[in-house]
Amino acid sequence: MSNEPIKLAAQHVDLWFGKKQVLKNINITFPKNIVTALIGPSGCGKSTLLRCFNRMHDLSPDAHIEGKFLLDEQDIYNQKISATEVRRRIGMVFQKANTFPKSIYENINYGLKINDVPKADRPGIVEQALKESYLWDEVKDNLDMPATRLSGGQQQRLCIARTVALRPEVILMDEPCSALDPLSTAKIEELIVELKKDYTILIVTHNMQQAQRIADKTVFMYLGEIIESGNTKSIFTDPQEELTTNYVKGHFG
Amino acid sequence: MSKKLASILEWGTLLISTGTVCFFLVVIMWDIISKGAASLSWDFITALPTDGMTKGGILPAIIGTVLLTLITALVAAPFGISCAIYLNEYASDNWTTRIIRASIRNLAGVPSIIYGLFGLALFVQGLHMGTSLISAGLTLGLLSLPYIIITTEEALRRIPASTREAALAVGATQLESIRDVVLPSAIPGILTGIVLTLSRAAGETAPILFTGVAFYINNPSGYLNQEFMALPYHLYMLSTQHQAIEQVRPLAYGTALVLIIVVFLLNLSAFYIRYKHSKNE
Numbered sequence: 001m002s003n004e005p006i007k008l009a010a011q012h013v014d015l016w017f018g019k020k021q022v023l024k025n026i027n028i029t030f031p032k033n034i035v036t037a038l039i040g041p042s043g044c045g046k047s048t049l050l051r052c053f054n055r056m057h058d059l060s061p062d063a064h065i066e067g068k069f070l071l072d073e074q075d076i077y078n079q080k081i082s083a084t085e086v087r088r089r090i091g092m093v094f095q096k097a098n099t100f101p102k103s104i105y106e107n108i109n110y111g112l113k114i115n116d117v118p119k120a121d122r123p124g125i126v127e128q129a130l131k132e133s134y135l136w137d138e139v140k141d142n143l144d145m146p147a148t149r150l151s152g153g154q155q156q157r158l159c160i161a162r163t164v165a166l167r168p169e170v171i172l173m174d175e176p177c178s179a180l181d182p183l184s185t186a187k188i189e190e191l192i193v194e195l196k197k198d199y200t201i202l203i204v205t206h207n208m209q210q211a212q213r214i215a216d217k218t219v220f221m222y223l224g225e226i227i228e229s230g231n232t233k234s235i236f237t238d239p240q241e242e243l244t245t246n247y248v249k250g251h252f253g
Numbered sequence: 254m255s256k257k258l259a260s261i262l263e264w265g266t267l268l269i270s271t272g273t274v275c276f277f278l279v280v281i282m283w284d285i286i287s288k289g290a291a292s293l294s295w296d297f298i299t300a301l302p303t304d305g306m307t308k309g310g311i312l313p314a315i316i317g318t319v320l321l322t323l324i325t326a327l328v329a330a331p332f333g334i335s336c337a338i339y340l341n342e343y344a345s346d347n348w349t350t351r352i353i354r355a356s357i358r359n360l361a362g363v364p365s366i367i368y369g370l371f372g373l374a375l376f377v378q379g380l381h382m383g384t385s386l387i388s389a390g391l392t393l394g395l396l397s398l399p400y401i402i403i404t405t406e407e408a409l410r411r412i413p414a415s416t417r418e419a420a421l422a423v424g425a426t427q428l429e430s431i432r433d434v435v436l437p438s439a440i441p442g443i444l445t446g447i448v449l450t451l452s453r454a455a456g457e458t459a460p461i462l463f464t465g466v467a468f469y470i471n472n473p474s475g476y477l478n479q480e481f482m483a484l485p486y487h488l489y490m491l492s493t494q495h496q497a498i499e500q501v502r503p504l505a506y507g508t509a510l511v512l513i514i515v516v517f518l519l520n521l522s523a524f525y526i527r528y529k530h531s532k533n534e
Binding site for chain 1: 345346413415416417418419420421422423424425426427429433434437438
């Protein structure tokens with residue numbers, strides 16, 4: 001697994017919100033077509049780190065970032081690449097399903113439209129994306145229905161469909177199942193494992209069983225630092241740091 | 254026991270407060286409807302006033318108020334919405350922004366007669382527009398601006414950050430995210446704010462007093478550069494300034510009823526917008 005090429009990397013990253021330092025000297029690489037889980041107690045900076053990768057902090061004026069974020073060895077904060085291009089290549093699925101207040105079809109079509117995908121190709125891509133998210137059979141007769149009428153789990157799968165429709169290279173997921181019931185969670189986990197074939201996936205999760213079920217690699221963060229990272233199995237069964245041991249055994253968090 | 258007594262007292266207070274408000278509303282409505290209904294007729298709303306206002310209809314005043322409200326909307330809505338978008342979506346939270354916000358809130362509290370005098374100085378005299386429909390419309394537009402900014406900003410603030418992020422995450426620019434996702438979600442709130450503001454503007458008298466309203470013009474068509482008749486001013490004149498007050502009293506009540514109906518129709522459309530949107534959710 002370590003032979004996989006590096007898809008995404010953070011080098012010497014520090015991040016402040018105002019005067020508060022939230023990320024401290026983060027150095028990490030994410031191999032291609034691998035699911036990496038980011039775990040750690042609330043407030044450890046895992047979501048903040050995740051959001052750096054598609055420049056979601058650009059709009060918060062009090063965020064200050066130092067260090068480098070590399071996608072295929074290209075600096076994604078470089079002037080030569082726009083935030084919108086970064087976000088098209090690095091998709092994101094959020095904690096709470098945030099479907100657009102539009103129809104199911106338009107939810108996926110919107111991203112295609114603003115990224116200038118030729119009009120004739122769009123219906124096919126929408127269908128394909130819905131199939132890849134295992135949503136097609138449930139919604140194929142109601143594509144004009146407002147997306148808000150779908151169940152929470154269906155909405156989250158629609159958000160995933162919206163993301164994969166753009167054929168990103170990396171998909172970031174910020175606790176995508178935290179608002180869902182176990183059945184919907186199972187469906188999304190199944191989907192994530194399936195998506196791994198084509199995408200590099202980073203997933204923030206509070207659920208340690210989930211990390212063990214779906215992640216190949218796991219990164220443990222604490223108070224803005226990466227304490228330990230490695231194969232999921234070794235992190236959970238043979239952690240090297242005491243903090244990691246205490247966390248994965250549920251002593252705190 | 255004392256807890257039960259307290260809850261009965263609380264409940265009673267709320268009930269009495271609500272009852273009082275409703276009571277006055279019903280009394281006012283009843284007074285106007287019972288006395289105004291008699292003068293309400295097809296002729297009343299389609300004819301010109303005749304015989305020194307003692308007979309005939311109020312068509313010019315209805316047209317004047319409708320056109321005036323329309324101009325107010327055309328002036329206040331685009332500027333108000335744009336300003337709110339800037340404040341809520343682009344402006345960073347620093348002291349300049351805070352001063353702008355505080356000023357807008359203060360402007361909303363400025364008495365309407367001050368707007369009237371300002372309109373007189375700026376539009377009528379300064380910009381040589383004379384006492385005219387356009388001067389009055391611009392003045393009322395200024396008066397409505399702060400309300401529209403405040404309600405629009407409120408509507409935008411209710412759209413969660415995650416909605417904006419959803420658009421950004423599929424590669425939208427900030428402008429595209431506002432245009433395609435944020436504004437459509439906020440439209441019901443924005444429209445409600447605009448309609449309620451306009452229904453208030455439609456009933457204003459003081460700002461148009463110096464800027465263009467006339468007691469009597471003898472043609473119904475409103476030209477931008479001419480004086481015009483308006484329902485609230487017409488009502489004021491009929492009920493306090495007319496030489497035969499007792500004789501025109503029924504007409505005054507009729508005018509009041511028409512004004513209330515116009516405002517009520519505006520409010521009704523705001524309700525309809527909300528209802529239609531909540532059904533789409």
